[in-house]
Amino acid sequence: MKSISVARHLAALAICLLLAPVVLAQNTPANLRHAAYSWQAKRARLPISAADAQLPAVVVRDFTAHEYLFDEGEKNLQVYSTEHRIVRVNSADAIERFNKIYIPVQDGGQLLSIKARTISPRGEIVEVNQSNIKELKDDDGDRRYKIFAVEGVEKGSEIEYLYTRSRPLRLYGRDYLQSETPARDVTFELISPEALRFDVRIYHGPKADRDTVVQGKRITRLHLAQVAPAREEAFANVTAEQMRVEYKLAYNQARGNTRLFTWTDASQYLHQNIYTLSKDENKAVDKLLKQINVSAGATPEAKVQAAEHYVKSNFNLDPGADTNLTQAISTRNASESVFTKLFAALFNRLGVEHELGFTTGRDQAVFDETFDTWNYLDNAVFYFPATKQWLAPGRPDYRYGMIPAEWTANQGLFIRTVKLGSTESAVGKVRPIPTLTAAQSSNDLDVKVQFAPALDKTTIDIRQVFGGYNAQAIQPYYSFIPEDKRTEAMQELVKANVKDATFKALKVTNGEAGLSPLTKPFIVDATVESGALLDRAGPRYLFHIGELIGPQSELYQTEERQFDVENEFNRSYHRVISFELPAGYQVRNLQDLTANVQAGPDAKAPVYYFRSGYQQQGQKITVTIDEVYDQIRWPKKDFEAYRSVINAAANFNKVVLVLEKKS
Numbered sequence: 001m002k003s004i005s006v007a008r009h010l011a012a013l014a015i016c017l018l019l020a021p022v023v024l025a026q027n028t029p030a031n032l033r034h035a036a037y038s039w040q041a042k043r044a045r046l047p048i049s050a051a052d053a054q055l056p057a058v059v060v061r062d063f064t065a066h067e068y069l070f071d072e073g074e075k076n077l078q079v080y081s082t083e084h085r086i087v088r089v090n091s092a093d094a095i096e097r098f099n100k101i102y103i104p105v106q107d108g109g110q111l112l113s114i115k116a117r118t119i120s121p122r123g124e125i126v127e128v129n130q131s132n133i134k135e136l137k138d139d140d141g142d143r144r145y146k147i148f149a150v151e152g153v154e155k156g157s158e159i160e161y162l163y164t165r166s167r168p169l170r171l172y173g174r175d176y177l178q179s180e181t182p183a184r185d186v187t188f189e190l191i192s193p194e195a196l197r198f199d200v201r202i203y204h205g206p207k208a209d210r211d212t213v214v215q216g217k218r219i220t221r222l223h224l225a226q227v228a229p230a231r232e233e234a235f236a237n238v239t240a241e242q243m244r245v246e247y248k249l250a251y252n253q254a255r256g257n258t259r260l261f262t263w264t265d266a267s268q269y270l271h272q273n274i275y276t277l278s279k280d281e282n283k284a285v286d287k288l289l290k291q292i293n294v295s296a297g298a299t300p301e302a303k304v305q306a307a308e309h310y311v312k313s314n315f316n317l318d319p320g321a322d323t324n325l326t327q328a329i330s331t332r333n334a335s336e337s338v339f340t341k342l343f344a345a346l347f348n349r350l351g352v353e354h355e356l357g358f359t360t361g362r363d364q365a366v367f368d369e370t371f372d373t374w375n376y377l378d379n380a381v382f383y384f385p386a387t388k389q390w391l392a393p394g395r396p397d398y399r400y401g402m403i404p405a406e407w408t409a410n411q412g413l414f415i416r417t418v419k420l421g422s423t424e425s426a427v428g429k430v431r432p433i434p435t436l437t438a439a440q441s442s443n444d445l446d447v448k449v450q451f452a453p454a455l456d457k458t459t460i461d462i463r464q465v466f467g468g469y470n471a472q473a474i475q476p477y478y479s480f481i482p483e484d485k486r487t488e489a490m491q492e493l494v495k496a497n498v499k500d501a502t503f504k505a506l507k508v509t510n511g512e513a514g515l516s517p518l519t520k521p522f523i524v525d526a527t528v529e530s531g532a533l534l535d536r537a538g539p540r541y542l543f544h545i546g547e548l549i550g551p552q553s554e555l556y557q558t559e560e561r562q563f564d565v566e567n568e569f570n571r572s573y574h575r576v577i578s579f580e581l582p583a584g585y586q587v588r589n590l591q592d593l594t595a596n597v598q599a600g601p602d603a604k605a606p607v608y609y610f611r612s613g614y615q616q617q618g619q620k621i622t623v624t625i626d627e628v629y630d631q632i633r634w635p636k637k638d639f640e641a642y643r644s645v646i647n648a649a650a651n652f653n654k655v656v657l658v659l660e661k662k663s
Contacts, residue, residue: 027112028112028164029069029080031069032067032069032080032164033065033067033191033217033219034067034164037082037162037164038162039115039160039162042125043119044119044123045119045121045156046060046061046158048060048088053090054090055090055182056091056094057087057088057091057097057181058087058088058181058182058184059086059087059088059179059181059182059184059186060087061084061086061184062084062085062185062187062227063084063085063187064081064082064175064187064188065081065082065083065187065188065189065190065191066079066080066175066189066190066191067079067080067081067082067189067190067191067217068191068192068193068196070193078166078169079166080164081165083162083163083164084161084162085161085162086158087159087160088156089153089155089157089158089159091155092155095153095155095157098150098153098159099149099151099159100147100150101116101147101149101150101161102145102147103145103163103165104144104145105135105144105146105165109165109166109167109168110165110166111146111164111165112164112165113162114133114161114163114164115127115163116148116150116159116160116161116162117161118150118152118153118157118158118159118160119157119160120152120154120156120157121155121156126151128148128150128161132149133146134146134147135147171249172246172247172249172261172374172375173246173248173375174245174373175244175245176239176242176243176244177202177222177224177227177244178205178230179230179242180229180230180231180232180238182226182228182229184227185226186222186223186224186226187222187223187224188221188222188223189219189221190219190220190221190245190247191218191219191220192217192249193217194216195252196252196253197218197249197250197252197253198218198248199247199250199371200220200222200245200246200247201245201247201371202222202243202244202245203244203246203368204241204243204244205222205227205243206222206224208220208221208222209221209223222245227243230242231559231562233557233562234553234557235553235555235565235566235567235642236563236565236566237363237563238563239363239364239365240365241563246368246371246373246375248371248372248374248375249261261372262372263372263428263430266374266428267413267428268428270356270377270415271356271415271424271425271426273341274340274344274356275348275417275424277341278326281324281325284325285325285329285342285345285349286349288329288346289346289350291310292307292310293306294306294307294350300351300353300384300387301384301387301400303347303350303351303352304389304391305400307350309399309514311339311343312396312399312514313513313514315328315332315339315342315396316332316333316334317335317336317339317394317396318333318334319335319336321333321334321335321338325345328342335394336380336393336394337394340356340380340393342393343393344393347382352384354382354383354385355382355383355384355385355415355416356380356381356382356414356415357383357414357415358376358379358380358381358412358413358415359376359377359379359407359412360376360377360407360410361379361406361410362407362409362410362566363406366410366411367410367412369411379394380392380393380394381403381433389401390402390433392404397476397477398472399514399515399516400516401519402469402517402518405435405472406568408433408434408436408569409435409632411431411433412430412431412433413428413430414428414429414430414431415427415428436468436469436518436569437570437630438571438572438629439572440467440570441467441468441469441470441569441571441572442465442466442468442572442574443464443465443467443470443571443573444463444467444573444574444575445462445464445465445497445548445574445575445577446462446463446465447460447461447576447577447578448460448462448578449533449545449548449577449579450580451580451581453582455541455582456534457529457531457534458529458530458531458534459504459527460527460528460529460530460533460548461525462494462497462498462527462528462548463523463524463525464494464497464523465521465522465523466523467517467518467521468569468571469517469568469569470517471517471521471522472517474493474522475511476513478511478522479511479512479513480513486508486511487506490506490508490526491526494524494526496550497548497550498528498532498547499547500531501526501529502529502530503526503527504529506524506525506526506527507524508523508524508525509522509523509524509525510522532544533548537658540588540659541585541658541659541660542656542658543579543587543656543657543658543659544656545577545623545655546653546654548577549573549575549577549652550653551653552646552649552650552652552653553646553649554646554647554650555646555647555650564634564635565633565635565636565639566632566633566634567629567631569632570629570631570632571628571629572626572627572629573625573627574624575623575624576624576625577622577623577625578620578621578622579621580619580621581619581620581621581659582619582659583619584661585619585659585662586659586660587621587658587659587660588657588658588659588660589657590614590616592655593613593655594612594613595612595648595651596610596611596612597610597645599642599645600631600641607628607629607631607634608628608629608631608634608641608642608645609627609628609645610626610645610649610652611627612624625652627645627648629645
């Protein structure tokens, strides 16, 4: 979900700078370059290679054209997209995946034409009945889709669909040219009036052809005979690694060689939009500030935390809420944009030095400073120079010091307010957004195991401590879980380490709403019994100690690595497992508890490592395990080193100690 409705605000600015308001067309304009684009009425399946015939599916044609069409009569610019795809499906799974087609229709946009059909291996053509096309909305309710099912598809069939839609004016965009399905005959075109010049950049692929002018239309084109699949891969941001095209309007001949929509332009516009308040909005903010009741002598950090706690505890995030700040304060319902505007106003009144930043999620596309597309300005953040801390204004699930992990290890555009006399302006600069250290996102485990006298079961005291991003998936939501479901949820958490646990006690600490896992980690304490950790093997017993650390990721892939390693966040695991051997017993294979695997350019200070060892004092054995990942990215050329650390944890999970009587 886009922050702040930044997309809407920036699109509105684009219209104001260049054109009159958009009036959507009711029909496909005759002067659209691809107005007559259609499929071949009758044809056989397109030929494919023997190798492609063995694939589950292959896209045999993928055509996309976006055209910015200027209507001289109405004096407005509109965007039309024509898309045509043909997919050969060769397996049952592929049929299941491709026999439902979703077409996004943005608010204010229209689906102007659509048709779909199948062509069987025997050449039989069946068109989809238009009455079978339905409409649905996504979970947020802010995006509509046309959906239809293609029936009667069999192995070897082609699924073909073609549509043209209008879209709200947006002078920048992004298209992914690669997916997990291999593609052939891939074409992308960006078309505009000759006077408007777009910059087009291809990531993870070849450059687009230089734009050409044909009959008064400026055309940028990219054609690829084939595009390899981008298969799913562990510890990689596959979407961000896919071949994609980013484009933005850069020049208008009517304005000469002045570059449009730069980072400076964005800084000025966003600053004005966020920091300019009406008289009524100022009054509403002043009234709210009295309710927050922040001490004048409080530190800047205390002021920020007090404002955040009040706002995020008392306001509801509602993407469809009124964008008027006065109305939002009155109703306590606010969109992300209003959350950002409200926090900016509060920080100004509290005298807290801050900078407003915007970034994109690196899980979708890494922010590129060298290409000033406003498509990267998705998510609002605040940075506080005095404390070097961060705040995500539109994310009630995050607290001061933490912003979503995918916004970090990235760059962002940061806007600082400058004053010239009584006039306020803005200075923008792109700079990095650091992420938390591994120590700040810990997941610690303390396990004490007692063997029953008959060695038929164990009693286990287990404490799990979740900090930082490791806690973020649980802690902000725990208090909202119905009380009768909380115990069940936490029991499932413990069962990840003790799969057959019978619970004797269970306690959660720091489960209240509004806490920061950086200072108040989420803690689960439990006492359980298990019969599955010990197996008898003749006179010996097998103690499945490795299972106590829970299931571990495994990287035993045989295919060549496609992408660099990218971790969601840095993280650390400190685990202590202690147990006392029954009198007269010893462990045959204690050496299996010892491991030391690491990766990094400095052997004395590795960025990734798995270390385990033990101490024995009489019959008591204490096992200590430390696993650390303290760097977000790692080159695929050194993938084996990273994989060895991941697999060291997976290997420990399989460790089984052999208990035998002393001779």
